[in-house]
Amino acid sequence: MSLELNLCHMYPEQMNLYGDRGNLIALVMRARWRGIPVRYHSVGPGEGGDFSGYDICFMGGGQDHEQQLIGEDLVRRKGPDLKAAVEDGLVVFTVCGGYQLLGEYYTMGGGLKIPGLTLLDCRTDAGTRRMIGNLVVSSSFGGTVKTLVGFENHSGRTRLGGEVEPLGRVLKGFGNNGEDQTEGAVYKNCVGTYLHGSALPKNPWLTDVLLLRALERRYGRFDLEPLDDVVEQAAHRVAIRLAGA
């Protein structure tokens, strides 16, 4: 059986800040090192709406006016099909601005409210102070408790509802809102997080969980061949030390 994964980059022109690319590179390379080719697709405003051919979707961060620009397209054009695909187990990984748009709404600094996808049971309101710095999180997303490291830079404060699980608990940094110690949100295989830096290359276990779930959804039970992660793990440890966690 020849394996293959189809990776969809959502709104690369609008939702693409420094480091977002690293997440895509990590997914592609870690699949490639196991002999699994990944086909890269991108979907912009006015395009697509059919998510049945994709195995993993990624959406990065954006500024307020970009989120505003794509908000309606995301909800109306991509919404129905994307939601059905997530119910069916599609793997979705979103960072920061992309994460905020998967919730019920995002209220910007000026008070303007952008309706979100309501894929994740969460709501985001802009705060007055930006939450910036190294972020370390403890997460059991992969089944066992592991750490996630990265950097956060957001003014939005996200509060989770009862339908989602947090991606993890904050060990150092702010996370969703700087108050309740939660970071990120998970519903089925759909993940939102404030971690960038980039997140996936320095947290190879998370990359592998996403790849594994995508492969299992498509090909059934799957064993992911372990890789030599000495370089990644060293960076992971240093990031924890530098964060002072």
Place this chain on the structure above:
Amino acid sequence: MPGKIARALDPGVLRRLAAQCPGGIFLVTGTNGKTTTARMLTSMLRRTGRKVVHNRSGANLLGGLTAAFLEYAGWNGRIAADMAVLEVDEATVPRAVLELAPMGAVVTNFFRDQLDRYGELDRTIALVKEGLQGLRDNRLTLLCSDDPLSAGLGEELSGAGASLIYYGLEPGAARDWCVRDQSDHEWAVCPTLAAAREAESLPVANDSESLPIAQDSEPLPTVGIPTAREACFCRACGSPLTYRRRFYSHLGHYLCPGCGMIRPEPDVAADLVSGTALLAFRAGEKSWTARLPVPGLYNVYNALAASAAAWALHIPTDVVAGAIESYAAGFGRMEELTVNGRRLLLSLVKNPVGFDEVLRTVLEEGTGAAAGTGAGVTGAAAGTGAVLGAGATMVIAINDLLADGTDISWLWDVDFERMAVPGAVSSVICSGRRAHDLAVRLKYAGVEPYRFTVETDLMGAVTSGLRLLPEGDGDTLYVLTTYTALLELRADLTNPSRARRFWEV
């Protein structure tokens, strides 16, 4: 620091000192190229016999500007200078204009900085514009035609009575430099230019073709993944810009299919005669050539910006050419040092665009030298393309302190993939506080694992790098670092007792 103290004691000090420059004050601002452009312009003016105040150290906030003037002030507070050329931080432009009442300004370009994941870029541009609107009458404003963000200020400033001068690269520069032509589909929206393009039938090259690529090397699967978007949208109407030629990042010859906005024709233009080493300038009726001793297309833009300002100030062209030809790279701008008979090139890297340009320059030089040596030793090897084992020897040091930018996400938007091309790189030592992050980045860029190592200590990394250089001259250690790592390394290299370690290599 002395500038800061002076301002605390006397808030009007800068205003008073600046008012004493009879020839006026010229500001240089923009994301990249401020330091080099300001230094070149200063040298051009000094060659005419003028005494010029200049913040050579690159301290470009109000304190630094004040300190630059204090250096030229006598005990009585009088300034013995004719003019001032000051590089000014973009956000400081409004205050600087208010206190200095400059006669002119150069805006080099706008890129996202590494501190800028959240795009303060729009705000930065607005601040510069606000500042420039406060320039006094008949002010000179020099803008880069090829940067839609710098040039875009022209439209907004012309109403305010500014005297605008544009500078840019000639179409011919595309012969030697990368041209990224848009697809035919995109060109269809602009039939006239498409026709012009066909008539001219420009050769199409892309970035990677300038590097040797082994015949059987498979392209990386990550090649198509776009970097964080740079401003390729029209400032006026928001449409994506169409490029006829793209030199690097969003610099090139563009137009807006939405509202018809086009790149302004440059008043001062340069063409590449022989790579970036020999430039041909034209401005009005005048034309002249100059050899550029520092590598990189970004330095061509710096020389062009300085030349345009000098031309506007009626400096003779032979003086302009002379200053360019004798330019010695400044602090950490491809600065050349000799250590124990070996060449060390130091370069500051602070954002993806700048890093990409430095990397391209280093790899071209590195592989060029290697190919030359290879051909000399074994003539038969010439023409086989990549020679493994050749290529550049590098130290790359990444710190994450405040002055470097605490978020290192931008490393993922640097085109390190070009280092994975066989023959491009001999070995790389990753250094600095975030050395391990860099190592991860290189691994995911496809650089072979045995080619990079981690040595967080800066001096240690440079020492190891020098050891890796083969015996004999003609070999160079390229040291690319973020700001604080550069300061530390520079201090160590110039301190005789500490630098002794290098001599013992």
